[in-house]
Amino acid sequence: MIERNAQVVVIGGGPAGLAAAVAADRAGADSVLLIDANVDPGGQIWRGETRRRPDQRNATAGDTLADFGTSAVLHLGESRVVAAPAPGELLVETAEDVLVVRYGSLVIATGARERFVPFPGWTRPNVMGVGGLQAMVKGGLPIEGKRVALAGSGPLLLAVADSLQAHGARIVLVAEQAPSHKVARFGMGMLMDPGKLGQGLGYAWRLRRVPYRRGWWPARADGRHRSRGDASDAPVSRAVLTNGRGQEIIVACDYLACGFHITPSLELVELLGCATEYDTYQGQRTTVVDGMQQTSVAGIYGAGECIGVGGLECALIEGRIAGLAAAGHPAEAAPLLAERDRERNRAQALNAAFSLRPELRRLADPETVVCRCEDIPLSRLVDLSSWREAKLHTRCGMGACQGRVCGGAVEFLFDWEPRSTRPPLFPARVGTLAAPRD
Amino acid sequence: MSPSPDIIVVGGGIVGTACAAELARRGATVTLIEAECLGSGATAAGMGHLVVMDDSEAQFALGRLSRDRWDELSDRLPADAEFENCGTLWVAADDQEMAAVRAKETFYAERELAATTLDAAALYEAEPNLRPGLAGALHVPGDSVVYAPCAARALADEATEHGATVLTGRAVTRIDGQRVLLADGTAITAGRVVNAAGDGARHLTPGLPVRPRNGQLAITDRYPGFVSHQLVELGYLKNAHSSGQDSVAFNAQPRPSGQVLLGSSRQFDVTDPAVDHAMLGRMLRRSLDYLPGLADLQIIRCWTGFRAATPDNLPLIGPHPSHEHLWLATGHEGLGVTTSLGTARLLADLMLEGEPPLDPAPFAPARFEFVGGRHA
Ligand SMILES: Cc1cc2nc3c(=O)[nH]c(=O)nc-3n(C[C@H](O)[C@H](O)[C@H](O)COP(=O)(O)OP(=O)(O)OC[C@H]3O[C@@H](n4cnc5c(N)ncnc54)[C@H](O)[C@@H]3O)c2cc1C
Numbered sequence A: 001m002i003e004r005n006a007q008v009v010v011i012g013g014g015p016a017g018l019a020a021a022v023a024a025d026r027a028g029a030d031s032v033l034l035i036d037a038n039v040d041p042g043g044q045i046w047r048g049e050t051r052r053r054p055d056q057r058n059a060t061a062g063d064t065l066a067d068f069g070t071s072a073v074l075h076l077g078e079s080r081v082v083a084a085p086a087p088g089e090l091l092v093e094t095a096e097d098v099l100v101v102r103y104g105s106l107v108i109a110t111g112a113r114e115r116f117v118p119f120p121g122w123t124r125p126n127v128m129g130v131g132g133l134q135a136m137v138k139g140g141l142p143i144e145g146k147r148v149a150l151a152g153s154g155p156l157l158l159a160v161a162d163s164l165q166a167h168g169a170r171i172v173l174v175a176e177q178a179p180s181h182k183v184a185r186f187g188m189g190m191l192m193d194p195g196k197l198g199q200g201l202g203y204a205w206r207l208r209r210v211p212y213r214r215g216w217w218p219a220r221a222d223g224r225h226r227s228r229g230d231a232s233d234a235p236v237s238r239a240v241l242t243n244g245r246g247q248e249i250i251v252a253c254d255y256l257a258c259g260f261h262i263t264p265s266l267e268l269v270e271l272l273g274c275a276t277e278y279d280t281y282q283g284q285r286t287t288v289v290d291g292m293q294q295t296s297v298a299g300i301y302g303a304g305e306c307i308g309v310g311g312l313e314c315a316l317i318e319g320r321i322a323g324l325a326a327a328g329h330p331a332e333a334a335p336l337l338a339e340r341d342r343e344r345n346r347a348q349a350l351n352a353a354f355s356l357r358p359e360l361r362r363l364a365d366p367e368t369v370v371c372r373c374e375d376i377p378l379s380r381l382v383d384l385s386s387w388r389e390a391k392l393h394t395r396c397g398m399g400a401c402q403g404r405v406c407g408g409a410v411e412f413l414f415d416w417e418p419r420s421t422r423p424p425l426f427p428a429r430v431g432t433l434a435a436p437r438d
Numbered sequence B: 001m002s003p004s005p006d007i008i009v010v011g012g013g014i015v016g017t018a019c020a021a022e023l024a025r026r027g028a029t030v031t032l033i034e035a036e037c038l039g040s041g042a043t044a045a046g047m048g049h050l051v052v053m054d055d056s057e058a059q060f061a062l063g064r065l066s067r068d069r070w071d072e073l074s075d076r077l078p079a080d081a082e083f084e085n086c087g088t089l090w091v092a093a094d095d096q097e098m099a100a101v102r103a104k105e106t107f108y109a110e111r112e113l114a115a116t117t118l119d120a121a122a123l124y125e126a127e128p129n130l131r132p133g134l135a136g137a138l139h140v141p142g143d144s145v146v147y148a149p150c151a152a153r154a155l156a157d158e159a160t161e162h163g164a165t166v167l168t169g170r171a172v173t174r175i176d177g178q179r180v181l182l183a184d185g186t187a188i189t190a191g192r193v194v195n196a197a198g199d200g201a202r203h204l205t206p207g208l209p210v211r212p213r214n215g216q217l218a219i220t221d222r223y224p225g226f227v228s229h230q231l232v233e234l235g236y237l238k239n240a241h242s243s244g245q246d247s248v249a250f251n252a253q254p255r256p257s258g259q260v261l262l263g264s265s266r267q268f269d270v271t272d273p274a275v276d277h278a279m280l281g282r283m284l285r286r287s288l289d290y291l292p293g294l295a296d297l298q299i300i301r302c303w304t305g306f307r308a309a310t311p312d313n314l315p316l317i318g319p320h321p322s323h324e325h326l327w328l329a330t331g332h333e334g335l336g337v338t339t340s341l342g343t344a345r346l347l348a349d350l351m352l353e354g355e356p357p358l359d360p361a362p363f364a365p366a367r368f369e370f371v372g373g374r375h376a
């Protein structure tokens, strides 16, 4: 077992974590350690950026990654925090080793993951999250000439449609569940913001031939095997969309990518006993932080999507504030606070504009599988009254993913109190948890 | 609310639901009251190994009665109760433990309980993932495992079929003679009240000679066939019941899903339900000692539970020594899933004037002096 100590430890190598680590380092922290599950820094949005030629990089990504590269921050890639054995101590697993990391202060920047809304057919092959499909395409999945339908909500749908199209996909439909008037109001908001407007206009121009339907959402995904006819495990062959007024749009597609917002990854936050709260705008739980990004536990800070979905700029500035505060220089963060608040407000306006409509809670059939690990259909959950009951009596959320996939869905479908978080945060080797301490 | 029940059972764990089912089946009107959901206390935490122990004559008698009743019940259990007759292997590390295996075999044989000694070769044939160099094992083919939370729900369903009322999400705040007060302000009156609230029983009936004994557990991802019997080190009894000291013992269970459930540890004076990594580490090192191939298997979750332990490790089944209408069914320590069905039978015979199937004296609460308590 390897031991590592650092004054500031940052968990998560996305924009928020990178910004926090660099800020802490520049503020003069003795030692800064950044731990991230991915091989390369960058998190979700900048996945693969470090492998690009510097002149081909996204500008913000390039700047942030360059700052990180030239800093004194120690980067521990392919490493996962799996437990918190004692106060100020984390148990970290890598492909070969077990580490005990001790921190003076901690910045949690564990990001968010996609939220899935179950509907009939959502578990078919080639029905996936927009982020998942985008990551697979960045990772080499051939998409050229494939027909892709996108459904869900928010600007991320358009961003992913744009990027898939750039990789040669044929985008057959983008279905936005929010009604036109809400999307339009959000568009007005963007007009006030030249930077975002440019981005929006860019998508609009590049996606001008793609049908963009507001007020539509998936009713089901049908599938067909080439040889065996219709079967529940057949890949998606067509998406059926509804507007809730008895009308349907049916489109043939090779992929159906769904994006019903993202949901903060709160496992580490909860394991460390930091308070969370239900955010009505986002319709989900987020981490409670104060003006200096400090959680309810002294010395533990939160930044980026894990404290509430806010987007890239928000993640960057919160990361800087958290990094400065964690390094013991909160005063230096003062000039950043007003901008951070503006970013958060903008994010909340966006969350309000694209809030999920209640009809989405009723898409699933009794037979629709909600928990994929344990194969639990909706019918087995509807009469239950708590997560605990669901887990104990059906095994929902007890599988290998520990509710990472079904958790957000269940929280959206039923108003249950959140699940309990227990170690390990990720599946961890018996050898790791057996490692002797002291 | 329906007319007053004959009997209120407080606690919807495996013991309370078993008692409610038995009493209702035998004609009593029963109301079962559970604070959370059925099977959510120790019943949700434990390993659910249905095992006949031999550390005392009374323990053996209750264990055997109970195991027979589980076998009968198994046909009626729903699939999600995951009853599986996997048998137990009591693993002997050396010749000294092998002698203990033979003594255990003799004990069971004298009481006509099937058990056979396996030599090392037979042991490795049965469980190839055990570490080399072990001496052998005692195979008890009649032992089984069950997923207790669903079994508790099934027993509560059976109680309902026989006319019982089951209230869940309703905490009892006080047992006051024949009146039971609920957190929501309602009161229910009954002829008699059974406190079967597991470790919670001592809060409702002060002075019970019961202490919580913490245990850590870990479960792996799915590795079908990695183990096929419930594996317990023969030193288990020695380790488990060396009263006072913190202890760990190797205990591995194959789940029908292909997962491996790992126990067991025992700690008094722990009230925090959070995983204790020092204890968990010790327990897992013990598991690795017996199953080295576990090292690279993935654990997906760890948790803890509390066993309600009495000074002599036997449960409290029978009338409270000084409270007239109060009956007790708690203190089952690490064996309550197994002994729940025997407990229910014994309790019902005592309460409904039947013929007890075994000597009730070793389980009578009056064997202890109850200290403290409001009315004692
Ligand atoms: C699937 C998905 C796709 C997205 N696609 C886009 C997009 O195309 N465009 C866009 O603008 N925004 C996108 N977003 C939003 C974007 O990621 C955020 O706005 C921004 O990246 C937030 O940064 P962050 O640092 O908070 O989190 P992230 O970038 O998610 O970084 C979190 C990092 O922490 C690591 N981590 C988490 N837990 C642990 C642990 N216990 N131990 C070690 N490491 C851990 C993760 O592996 C990850 O590398 C997407 C988000 C998701 C979830």
Ligand SMILES: Cc1cc2nc3c(=O)[nH]c(=O)nc-3n(C[C@H](O)[C@H](O)[C@H](O)COP(=O)(O)OP(=O)(O)OC[C@H]3O[C@@H](n4cnc5c(N)ncnc54)[C@H](O)[C@@H]3O)c2cc1C
Pocket (backbone or CB within 6 Å): B010, B011, B012, B013, B014, B015, B016, B033, B034, B035, B036, B037, B038, B039, B040, B041, B042, B043, B044, B045, B046, B047, B048, B049, B050, B051, B170, B171, B172, B173, B196, B197, B198, B199, B200, B201, B204, B214, B215, B216, B217, B263, B264, B304, B305, B306, B307, B308, B329, B330, B331, B332, B333, B334, B335, B336, B337, B338, B339
């Ligand atoms: C780590 C561990 C491993 C174990 N392994 C095994 C094993 O392999 N085999 C075996 O046979 N046994 C095993 N056991 C023991 C077994 O799990 C317990 O003995 C058994 O579950 C006890 O059942 P119970 O119904 O008495 O208690 P519980 O299951 O705790 O039930 C008590 C119920 O009462 C409810 N309650 C409490 N207070 C109130 C109140 N005021 N009002 C209303 N309701 C209330 C609780 O919510 C709970 O549901 C193990 C236990 C542990 C902790």
